[in-house]
Amino acid sequence: PQPVRLADYRPPAYLIDEVFLDFALEPSATRVKARLSVRRNGEHAEPLILDGEGLTTLSVAIDGAPHAYDESPEHLTLAGLPATFTLETEVEIDPAANTALMGLYISGGRFCTQCEAEGFRRITWFLDRPDVLARYTVRMEADRSFQRLLANGNLIETGELPGGRHYAVWNDPFPKPAYLFALVAGELDELADQFVTMTGRTIDLRVYVDPGMAPRAAYAMDSLKRAMKWDEEAFGREYDLDLFMIVAVRDFNFGAMENKGLNIFNSALLLADAETATDVDYERIESVVAHEYFHNWTGDRITCRDWFQLCLKEGLTVFRDQSFSADMRGEAVQRIKDVKALRARQFPEDAGPLAHPVRPSSYIKIDNFYTATIYEKGSEVIRMLKTLLGAQAFRAGMDLYFERHDGEATTVEAFIQCFADASGRDLTDFFGWYEQAGTPTVTVGQRWDAEAGTLELSLSQTTAPTPGQSAKTALPLPFAFGLLDEDGTALRETEVAVLDGAELTIVVDGLDRRPILSPLRGFSAPVNLVSDIAPKDRYVLLAADADLFNRWEAGQGLARDLILARAAGRPDEVAEERYAEAVGRALADQAAEPAFKALILALPTEPDLAMAMSPADPAAIHEARDALRARLAVHLGDDLRRLHTGLADGGPFSPDAASAGRRALRNAVLTLLAVDGHAENVDLAIRHFEIAANMTDAIGGLDALIELGGASAETAIAAFHKRWKAEPLVLDKWFAAQARDASDEALGRILALTAHPDFDGRTPNRLRALVSTFANLNPARFHDPSGDGYRFVADQIIATDAVNPMTAARLVETLGGWRRYTPQLGALMKAQLERIVAVEGLSKNVFELASKALA
Numbered sequence: 001p002q003p004v005r006l007a008d009y010r011p012p013a014y015l016i017d018e019v020f021l022d023f024a025l026e027p028s029a030t031r032v033k034a035r036l037s038v039r040r041n042g043e044h045a046e047p048l049i050l051d052g053e054g055l056t057t058l059s060v061a062i063d064g065a066p067h068a069y070d071e072s073p074e075h076l077t078l079a080g081l082p083a084t085f086t087l088e089t090e091v092e093i094d095p096a097a098n099t100a101l102m103g104l105y106i107s108g109g110r111f112c113t114q115c116e117a118e119g120f121r122r123i124t125w126f127l128d129r130p131d132v133l134a135r136y137t138v139r140m141e142a143d144r145s146f147q148r149l150l151a152n153g154n155l156i157e158t159g160e161l162p163g164g165r166h167y168a169v170w171n172d173p174f175p176k177p178a179y180l181f182a183l184v185a186g187e188l189d190e191l192a193d194q195f196v197t198m199t200g201r202t203i204d205l206r207v208y209v210d211p212g213m214a215p216r217a218a219y220a221m222d223s224l225k226r227a228m229k230w231d232e233e234a235f236g237r238e239y240d241l242d243l244f245m246i247v248a249v250r251d252f253n254f255g256a257m258e259n260k261g262l263n264i265f266n267s268a269l270l271l272a273d274a275e276t277a278t279d280v281d282y283e284r285i286e287s288v289v290a291h292e293y294f295h296n297w298t299g300d301r302i303t304c305r306d307w308f309q310l311c312l313k314e315g316l317t318v319f320r321d322q323s324f325s326a327d328m329r330g331e332a333v334q335r336i337k338d339v340k341a342l343r344a345r346q347f348p349e350d351a352g353p354l355a356h357p358v359r360p361s362s363y364i365k366i367d368n369f370y371t372a373t374i375y376e377k378g379s380e381v382i383r384m385l386k387t388l389l390g391a392q393a394f395r396a397g398m399d400l401y402f403e404r405h406d407g408e409a410t411t412v413e414a415f416i417q418c419f420a421d422a423s424g425r426d427l428t429d430f431f432g433w434y435e436q437a438g439t440p441t442v443t444v445g446q447r448w449d450a451e452a453g454t455l456e457l458s459l460s461q462t463t464a465p466t467p468g469q470s471a472k473t474a475l476p477l478p479f480a481f482g483l484l485d486e487d488g489t490a491l492r493e494t495e496v497a498v499l500d501g502a503e504l505t506i507v508v509d510g511l512d513r514r515p516i517l518s519p520l521r522g523f524s525a526p527v528n529l530v531s532d533i534a535p536k537d538r539y540v541l542l543a544a545d546a547d548l549f550n551r552w553e554a555g556q557g558l559a560r561d562l563i564l565a566r567a568a569g570r571p572d573e574v575a576e577e578r579y580a581e582a583v584g585r586a587l588a589d590q591a592a593e594p595a596f597k598a599l600i601l602a603l604p605t606e607p608d609l610a611m612a613m614s615p616a617d618p619a620a621i622h623e624a625r626d627a628l629r630a631r632l633a634v635h636l637g638d639d640l641r642r643l644h645t646g647l648a649d650g651g652p653f654s655p656d657a658a659s660a661g662r663r664a665l666r667n668a669v670l671t672l673l674a675v676d677g678h679a680e681n682v683d684l685a686i687r688h689f690e691i692a693a694n695m696t697d698a699i700g701g702l703d704a705l706i707e708l709g710g711a712s713a714e715t716a717i718a719a720f721h722k723r724w725k726a727e728p729l730v731l732d733k734w735f736a737a738q739a740r741d742a743s744d745e746a747l748g749r750i751l752a753l754t755a756h757p758d759f760d761g762r763t764p765n766r767l768r769a770l771v772s773t774f775a776n777l778n779p780a781r782f783h784d785p786s787g788d789g790y791r792f793v794a795d796q797i798i799a800t801d802a803v804n805p806m807t808a809a810r811l812v813e814t815l816g817g818w819r820r821y822t823p824q825l826g827a828l829m830k831a832q833l834e835r836i837v838a839v840e841g842l843s844k845n846v847f848e849l850a851s852k853a854l855a
């Protein structure tokens with residue numbers, strides 16, 4: 001397949017101003033009539049080439065008369081056209097057979113759509129590109145059993161039709177690209193509310209869910225109202241339509257979709273109550289509801305000129321949702337979680353064969369570029385921009401962006417230009433963050449001159465070559481730092497230096513005591529930091545750094561070094577005891593929040609550790625990490641059990657951040673104790689599971705019992721299934737809990753779960769619960785020396801590719817890091833990638849990623 005290149009971008013030869021769509025909805029044979037007002041873009045005699053996929057063309061007419069056309073599987077070409085005209089087409093499509101879940105498909109007996117990135121072309125012939133913005137009027141008719149008929153914008157007409165059918169007409173006054181089109185038809189319950197905007201307009205809010213599920217939409221509705229208010233306060237953005245709707249569907253390739261006025265959500269990211277959702281689910285619902293809502297301005301009102309500009313809406317909107325979550329749940333805890341996610345997903349991507357810039361310059365399938373780099377690193381780049389310019393100039397740049405580009409499909413250059421204009425700063429070099437792949441390594445060295453009372457910091461940066469980009473330049477990055485003394489007293493508050501070349505020397509003078517450096521505070525740039533800070537100084541940071549991110553970071557660094565030393569056959573038991581004591585003191589700190597303590601208690605993850613070991617040996621890492629866990633569990637055993645008891649909460653469930661933090665700490669304590677099969681710990685885990693009054697505790701208990709193993713694990717697995725077998729979202733958690741089982745004998749059982757009657761690989765949520773969880777969160781068994789873990793994932797990729805290429809492709813990255821592992825494991829991973837690439841009829845999606853992973 002030929003790649004699409006940014007350098008080849010050309011404005012569209014024709015523009016479409018008005019779209020009228022008429023859907024006659026039938027599950028296996030839906031008729032779609034389209035009437036498009038088309039205008040030639042400039043003076044030329046080029047034909048109109050429309051995009052389409054899997055359409056059966058019934059008729060084509062220009063200005064009311066049949067017109068000759070040329071049809072290929074992906075294009076409809078019309079020549080000899082006037083400067084402006086009306087194009088009418090009619091096609092037939094088969095939503096019931098649409099297992100790829102792109103375009104119009106059926107989920108749970110309802111019609112729904114997914115058009116980003118290129119799904120609209122599976123609905124009708126169109127210029128399916130984001131720089132063609134049109135006003136849409138949509139009429140749909142269906143059997144009355146499809147009770148609700150929803151589309152973007154405002155409802156303007158409904159009515160009954162003969163033969164038990166009915167119809168609705170919707171109009172969206174805001175011009176939009178086709179990827180933001182949406183339609184839903186089916187039986188749905190409604191949760192209704194209102195929001196009064198900052199200018200006093202009343203907006204009707206609706207959340208549509210499976211019959212009987214409306215109470216489970218309450219938290220999403222509450223999150224939506226908080227997000228609407230926050231966007232007014234933080235960015236001055238008011239909602240524009242009079243109605244905002246969200247619909248939950250079970251079968252969805254992604255988390256959610258920001259269609260104008262009609263967001264469509266994966267039900268896992270919308271439905272929650274105490275019994276069925278964990279605190280992590282609540283947190284994700286809050287952030288994804290906010291994310292999709294924020295897209296109304298950063299994505300819908302101002303959209304992307306082409307798909308290379310994807311980070312323009314995604315990185316920016318992630319930045320906005322992370323800022324919202326920080327305001328809702330606490331800045332430090334949120335920052336730690338965001339950085340953990342960045343390191344878990346984006347850093348490996350940036351260090352492997354699939355590394356690409358935040359704004360890529362070519363792709364085969366755009367669906368493959370909804371990556372951690374576009375989203376999470378894209379957000380980090382905006383965060384650096386804010387740090388470099390300051391909050392006020394950043395806000396001025398955002399205001400200018402909204403003012404200058406409202407209603408346009410634009411570019412990252414135009415976005416950055418707004419900040420340059422608003423701040424008067426030259427941001428030419430900063431643009432390198434969008435064009436250069438790879439994670440820079442920043443090295444910081446220190447020279448302390450006691451006599452002069454000066455500390456000299458020498459910073460330098462390098463970036464390793466990435467595929468297709470061998471030469472790298474230094475990028476301007478904010479380096480926030482502070483200084484403490486040995487008692488933990490602040491000597492210097494946070495200062496931001498800018499490393500804007502390969503090297504920088506900073507001299508801090510007027511110091512009367514030896515300072516301890518707190519570097520890269522708040523993780524001020526997405527880099528790997530190498531420093532010469534001694535362990536004894538890191539203990540001071542862990543105990544007393546005013547920057548809570550760096551307190552956590554100091555603990556993680558200490559634990560990482562201890563685990564890696566053990567994995568390399570050099571355990572340092574004295575240092576491990578010292579670390580356990582420091583963690584004990586952190587837990588006893590009355591001033592620290594439980595959510596923060598839960599993060600302190602969790603050791604670096606195995607994939608994080610694998611990134612720091614070359615070549616990575618997952619078995620050695622797993623064993624060494626468990627050994628340190630065991631030391632903590634034994635050393636702190638009584639304290640941990642007391643803490644667990646003290647945190648028990650008999651009151652009614654509340655999803656608020658403080659209550660969730662207490663549950664997080666109590667479950668983190670249990671997770672740690674589960675490494676030690678002491679009878680007291682087994683009893684504690686059994687009781688924790690049996691009396692759990694919410695899903696957070698139930699899953700915490702189930703995980704602990706699975707790790708402890710034996711009869712109580714079997715009993716818990718069976719009891720959980722019996723209790724929740726009728727609840728698909730909870731059953732997903734049951735599959736995921738077993739997929740995380742790292743014990744030596746777990747692999748056979750995990751592989752056998754695909755034969756379980758409740759396993760259906762065609763449902764993306766169920767497939768991800770088992771296979772993605774296994775590949776991403778169970779490194780010990782995924783990297784099983786037998787190679788069976790890799791074979792299992794490859795089998796699932798191949799089987800899924802035949803029905804849903806996009807979901808299959810998302811699993812390929814798990815095998816992509818093969819070069820980072822021991823030669824034996826790397827060869828086994830590579831063999832599976834080769835097997836995948838050799839499959840006949842492989843989709844472009846999987847082919848692109850698997851072949852790049854092998855290159």
Ligand code: HT7
Pocket residue numbers: 114116117253254255256257258291292295314367370806
């Ligand atoms: N903008 C949305 C992306 C998305 C998507 C992309 C490809 C295929 C299916 C998809 N569903 C949703 C989601 C977001 O980032 O807000």
Ligand code: ZN
Pocket residue numbers: 291295313314317
């Ligand atoms: Zn998004």
